Amino acid sequence: MRLRKITEPVFERLIKICGYSSGFIVLLIVIFLFKEGISFFNLSPVDEGSMLWVHNSNSVQELDAAQIKDIFDQKINNWQTVGGKDLPIRLFTLDEVGKAFTAEQLGPKFEYLPKCIDSYMDSLPGAIGFFPEKQTAGLLKSAKAVEVDKVSFSSFISDTEWFPTSRPAARMGIMPLLLGTLLVSFFAILIALPLGLAASIYLAEIADERVRKILKPVIELLAGIPSVVYGFFGLVVIVPFVQNAFNLPVGETALAGSIVLAIMALPTIITVSEDALRTTPRAMKEASLALGASKWQTIRKVIVPYAASGITAAAILGIGRAIGETMAALMVTGNSAIMPHSLLQPVRTIPATIAAELGEAPFGGLHFKALFALGCILFIITLIINLLVERVSAKRR
Amino acid sequence: MTFPESNDRRKKIGQAVMFGLSKGISYGIVALLFLILFFIIKQGIGVISWEFLTAMPTDGMTKGGIFPAIIGTLYLVGGSMLFAFPVGVMAGIYVHEYAVSGPMKRFVNMMTNNLAGVPSIIFGLFGMALFVNQMGFGASILAGSLTLGLLALPIVIRTTEESLKSVDDTFRQASYALGGSKLYTIRKVVLPIALPNILTGLILAVGRVSGETAPILFTVAAYFLPRLPNSIMDQCMALPYHLYVISTSGTQIEASRPIAYGTAFVLVAIVLIVNILAALLRNYFGKKVKMN
Numbered sequence: 001m002r003l004r005k006i007t008e009p010v011f012e013r014l015i016k017i018c019g020y021s022s023g024f025i026v027l028l029i030v031i032f033l034f035k036e037g038i039s040f041f042n043l044s045p046v047d048e049g050s051m052l053w054v055h056n057s058n059s060v061q062e063l064d065a066a067q068i069k070d071i072f073d074q075k076i077n078n079w080q081t082v083g084g085k086d087l088p089i090r091l092f093t094l095d096e097v098g099k100a101f102t103a104e105q106l107g108p109k110f111e112y113l114p115k116c117i118d119s120y121m122d123s124l125p126g127a128i129g130f131f132p133e134k135q136t137a138g139l140l141k142s143a144k145a146v147e148v149d150k151v152s153f154s155s156f157i158s159d160t161e162w163f164p165t166s167r168p169a170a171r172m173g174i175m176p177l178l179l180g181t182l183l184v185s186f187f188a189i190l191i192a193l194p195l196g197l198a199a200s201i202y203l204a205e206i207a208d209e210r211v212r213k214i215l216k217p218v219i220e221l222l223a224g225i226p227s228v229v230y231g232f233f234g235l236v237v238i239v240p241f242v243q244n245a246f247n248l249p250v251g252e253t254a255l256a257g258s259i260v261l262a263i264m265a266l267p268t269i270i271t272v273s274e275d276a277l278r279t280t281p282r283a284m285k286e287a288s289l290a291l292g293a294s295k296w297q298t299i300r301k302v303i304v305p306y307a308a309s310g311i312t313a314a315a316i317l318g319i320g321r322a323i324g325e326t327m328a329a330l331m332v333t334g335n336s337a338i339m340p341h342s343l344l345q346p347v348r349t350i351p352a353t354i355a356a357e358l359g360e361a362p363f364g365g366l367h368f369k370a371l372f373a374l375g376c377i378l379f380i381i382t383l384i385i386n387l388l389v390e391r392v393s394a395k396r397r
Numbered sequence: 398m399t400f401p402e403s404n405d406r407r408k409k410i411g412q413a414v415m416f417g418l419s420k421g422i423s424y425g426i427v428a429l430l431f432l433i434l435f436f437i438i439k440q441g442i443g444v445i446s447w448e449f450l451t452a453m454p455t456d457g458m459t460k461g462g463i464f465p466a467i468i469g470t471l472y473l474v475g476g477s478m479l480f481a482f483p484v485g486v487m488a489g490i491y492v493h494e495y496a497v498s499g500p501m502k503r504f505v506n507m508m509t510n511n512l513a514g515v516p517s518i519i520f521g522l523f524g525m526a527l528f529v530n531q532m533g534f535g536a537s538i539l540a541g542s543l544t545l546g547l548l549a550l551p552i553v554i555r556t557t558e559e560s561l562k563s564v565d566d567t568f569r570q571a572s573y574a575l576g577g578s579k580l581y582t583i584r585k586v587v588l589p590i591a592l593p594n595i596l597t598g599l600i601l602a603v604g605r606v607s608g609e610t611a612p613i614l615f616t617v618a619a620y621f622l623p624r625l626p627n628s629i630m631d632q633c634m635a636l637p638y639h640l641y642v643i644s645t646s647g648t649q650i651e652a653s654r655p656i657a658y659g660t661a662f663v664l665v666a667i668v669l670i671v672n673i674l675a676a677l678l679r680n681y682f683g684k685k686v687k688m689n
Contacts, residue, residue: 008580012495018484021489023508025547029519032526172523195422202419215427218675222430224601224668226608227517232644232661233433236654259418263433266426296412324516326611327637331645351518351611358522358615363530375522379515386514389509 033379036372042150043366049133051142052168055125060084066159068169071128079126087126094131096120118142151366156373162337162348164357164367174377176339181345183340184254184333185322187263193315195262196269203270204277205299220290223267231331232297234260239332246344252334255343260328267317272317275315276310277303279286313392320385324378326351327364350378434665441662444655448568450663453623458643461623463660468625469633473617474607476629478543481549482599487604488550489557489595494583513551517611520548524616537630540615548612549602558597560591593682597675604671608664610637637663 045065046052052068054060060082063071070076071089079087094117098106118282121127122142129143149155151172159173199219203212238259243251282301288298304311328353334346335356354371361367401449452462495504524544534540565588572582588595610618618638626633640660643653 004578004581008578011580015487015491015495018487019496019505021484021488022551023505026508026512026515026549028527029515032523032531033519036526101422181506195426198419198422199426202416202423206416206419207423215423217672218427218430221668221672222426224604224672225433226609226610226637226664226668228610228641229437229661229664230433232640232657233436237436258562263429270426274669277459294408294412296415297408300415320514324514324518326516326518327641331641351516354522355611355614358525363518372458372526375519380517382516383511386511389514390510 003179020207028377033279033372033376036369037376038150038364038373040366040369040373041153041156043369044148045172045366046130046148047167048365050130050168051133052148053121053127053129053131054146055121055127056142056144057192058084058144060146062149064149064155064159065151065169065171066161068148069161069163069171071165072130072168075092078199081208086349090126091125092120092124092127092129106350139207151370155371160339162353164361164370170366170370172274172366174374176337176352177348177350177374178377178381180254180337180340181323181349181351184257184261184329184349185319185345187258187343188322189315189319190263190270191258191262191271192318194238196266196314196318197273199266200270200277200317201273201304204274205303219267219270223271225328226334227264227325230260230264230332231328234328244342248344250334250346252332252346253344254347256341257329257347257349258343260332261322264325265322268321269314270316272314273307273311276307276314279310280306309392313389316385316389316392320382320389323349324351324382324386325349326355327354330355350374354378403545429678434669435499436657437661437665440658441660441665444659444686445662449659454621454656455623459649460619460635463472463634463636463639463663464655465622465625466634466639466660467615467663468596468638469619471628472538472606472629472633473545473613473635474603476538477545477549477606478599478675480543480546481602483552483554484546485550486557486595488554489561490588492554493558493561494579494587504548509551509554512547513555515607516603517548518614520544520612521614521616523547525610527687529616533628536615536617536619536632538617538626538633538647539629541635542629543614544612544616545606545609548609549606550604552605553598557591557595560598561587563594564590593678597678600671600675600678604668604675607667607671608637610641613638636667640664 003085045066052063058079059061060079063082067076067082071082072091073355074091076082077089079089080086097113097117100120106112106116117129117131121129127143128146148169156172156174157178158175159171160175161171161173162176163171170263185197203215207215234256239251239256241251242248242253242256242259246255284306285298285300288302289295293301329349333349333352335348336346337348337353338345354374357367358371361371449462450467451464453464454466455461488509492502492505496505521544524540524547526541528534529536530541532540547623568586568590569582572586573579577585613635617632619632619634620642622632622634640657643660644650644657
């Protein structure tokens with residue numbers, strides 16, 4: 001008895017600590033996600049330890065990541081385009097410097113390399129070069145470093161190109177990923193909601209108890225199948241189907257993703273909206289029937305409106321599931337990070353991007369942090385969705 | 398202007414059409430499920446053999462078995478439940494038996510809901526940042542199990558809470574009346590009655606965890622590791638990741654298709670077994686409690 005007096009408070013304390021565990025974990029997730037994610041901003045999109053150099057006489061002071069990529073892709077050929085003088089842009093690389101000078105001039109340990117770069121640069125007024133910092137900083141007299149615009153939140157959100165590994169400057173615009181995610185998810189719900197609603201009406205109001213007892217667990221079984229199996233099923237069945245049906249070069253498209261995600265969202269939508277439909281008070285239904293309404297009219301005019309907030313919650317919850325779904329989206333949407341124009345082209349979703357790229361991103365680097373920032377965006381979206389669901393269902397109570 | 402009679406007929410026809418439609422859709426969804434299951438089972442069953450289940454993968458994963466992936470998944474499921482089950486059950490006890498209703502309880506509930514809604518890839522990111530890097534576990538069974546455990550936690554909390562809710566209050570009051578303390582009542586009266594339902598939840602959580610891929614991508618999963626893990630600090634293969642890898646990447650996607658079907662079959666079999674087990678348990682104990 002005395003022992004219990006000592007152990008009970010300990011256990012109760014332990015139970016209390018565990019009770020707060022989920023709050024604690026959510027807090028930890030926020031801290032770790034945002035710590036990495038926020039440090040992404042105000043980084044330079046240029047590789048660490050490298051600098052961009054232009055000729056001293058060049059009036060261009062700073063460039064942004066998009067301009068740098070276009071310059072090095074030779075889409076911009078004149079300094080005038082980026083606010084400089086009318087002068088053709090001349091890209092030059094270390095290789096070129098190496099070829100222009102003899103080994104002797106470069107020195108046995110390349111100790112004269114900065115000097116060679118310097119004199120080479122001097123002869124090319126339109127030059128732009130990308131060199132390691134330690135070989136150039138403070139050593140070039142004919143050239144000046146170009147300021148590169150830091151990654152900002154607004155460019156992260158609005159930039160329409162996602163080339164996280166492009167050099168010399170990475171482009172990190174999440175617009176194509178965000179739109180890809182929304183396109184796939186919303187279309188998935190567009191397919192799943194009417195089907196799910198019809199099924200939930202059938203289960204809640206039409207089917208007799210015996211049928212319902214069989215159908216319900218079967219539909220819940222759909223929720224238990226792992227997403228990677230859905231992805232695999234999508235890959236071997238739905239992708240070829242979409243490809244043949246629309247005569248496409250590839251079947252991995254937003255549409256294939258939407259179909260797979262729709263199947264995956266069905267159990268959520270059915271379960272939640274069936275629960276909502278079942279809360280309709282019996283008196284309300286009977287009043288409607290007593291007034292001469294048919295059963296279908298009662299469903300349409302009384303039961304569904306009564307459960308509207310629950311059905312809305314189901315739809316939002318379904319969208320949330322679809323937005324966060326990783327493996328199935330990764331396997332069937334084709335993974336091309338371009339601005340989506342139609343359902344019949346490959347797209348890439350935010351979770352799929354994280355899953356596909358984090359393994360290859362160097363730890364702690366720009367790309368790594370960008371993916372965490374992407375995770376933060378995803379987390380915020382799902383948080384908003386969860387709060388929305390909570391608000392919508394709270395209204396009902 | 399329509400006559401009541403024709404209106405009535407239209408009403409009846411409309412109803413019949415809509416009822417038929419919703420019935421058709423419901424059965425269609427069920428048929429879809431069976432189609433998926435049938436497809437995976439039909440394609441996979443021919444691959445399944447004793448050798449497939451107990452041999453190492455060979456020839457660039459186009460031949461051999463999936464033994465290390467099965468063992469890896471067992472380790473991960475076991476490890477994650479070792480964490481999620483005690484913590485989740487205690488959290489469920491706290492939420493239902495201890496937390497006084499009010500802002501605090503609402504907050505705990507909201508957080509559990511939020512945790513349940515966090516996408517699995519976020520758990521992967523978090524597990525990588527916390528367990529793999531911050532705590533220095535590296536990509537290991539330990540890191541992967543903990544990550545999966547976090548994901549399973551809200552499921553265990555929810556089912557525990559629901560199970561406790563179904564225990565009639567008279568049991569508690571009877572125990573109090575006999576002088577039982579709160580914790581003693583929970584331990585000796587409430588938990589034994591709720592246990593079957595809690596176990597059902599545990600089984601379902603096992604099913605969920607065994608199929609999760611995204612959380613283990615960066616915390617434990619090995620692309621190809623034809624041996625068994627030596628310790629919990631080792632990486633391991635896992636069934637869902639194995640299926641993902643051999644069906645999407647690699648140079649011999651076509652050659653490894655049979656292995657992929659076989660792996661998908663095993664995953665589906667796990668889900669089916671788990672669900673059947675849960676249903677049986679629920680039925681068995683449901684009857685037993687009623688008889689008492």
